[in-house]
Amino acid sequence: MYLFLKGACKGELLTTIGRDANNQAVADIENKANWKWFLELLTKDLNLQDGGGFIVISDQHKGLLEATKEVLPNVEHRQCARHIYANFRKTYTGVEFKNMFWAASFSTVESEFLRKMDDIKEVNYSAYEHLLARHPQTWCMAYFRTEVACEAVENGIAECFNAIILDARKKPLLGLFEEIRFYMMDRFYHMLQKEEK
Known part of the structure; x- marks a missing residue:
């Protein structure tokens, strides 16, 4: 940060x-x-x-x-998934896209993530491509190493410090x-x- x-x-x-x-x-x-x-x-x-x-x-x-x-x-x-989403929502606005993005980000297994991404693809194919181009293995829980006990998908603790x-x-x-x-x-x-x- x-x-x-x-x-x-x-x-x-x-x-x-x-x-x-x-x-x-x-x-x-x-x-x-x-x-x-x-x-x-x-x-x-x-x-x-x-x-x-x-x-x-x-x-x-x-x-x-x-x-x-x-x-x-x-x-x-x-x-930071929050940064990914902030850029995503500049083009793909609305509660539906927000909910779909965070559902994908918090997916804990790959099959769940792929289903959530398919939901996005059905609504808007370019939104789907946009997110895939952002390397989901770095912002989706399903791809995080399991030997590290940290499930954070965003740097909220740093954002809190920044605000303070x-x-x-x-x-x-x-x-x-x-x-x-x-x-x-x-x-x-x-x-x-x-x-x-």
Whole structure:
């Protein structure tokens, strides 16, 4: 995930959001070299080795994809289904297409996915072709590795983080990082209190 910074400091906040870790870095531009640098640091810090057993969910930024293949060749790469749908609905609008897309995305076995895609094909053949061209093995649950205990088809956790730091992104770097640090400390404290109850 990356965030565009506004205000005194222009740049991109390269961020990983995970259930176990959260690291930040700022780069002048989002490209393969910066993603590679970031992923190398992340790999070292979290001892990811070749990425086996881990998942990257992204919006298909070419630089991130190329860097991930080099640094973490065995990571499972998934596309964010929400991004796939956002592009899909620009052409194929309406509740019917929305429901059919998400039914296909949440299919847990290939035969179910193929049936859902046939439903889309019956309604609109070009919508069917559009989705097949988006590599369903990266956004449909039926094709996800079963040895990894993560059923996420979208990067909602990253979107939540992005929404939380919306105002902080307009601040200079130190202010941005301080606000993120305060937020994380507060969150950890409140989660610990909940756990104790």
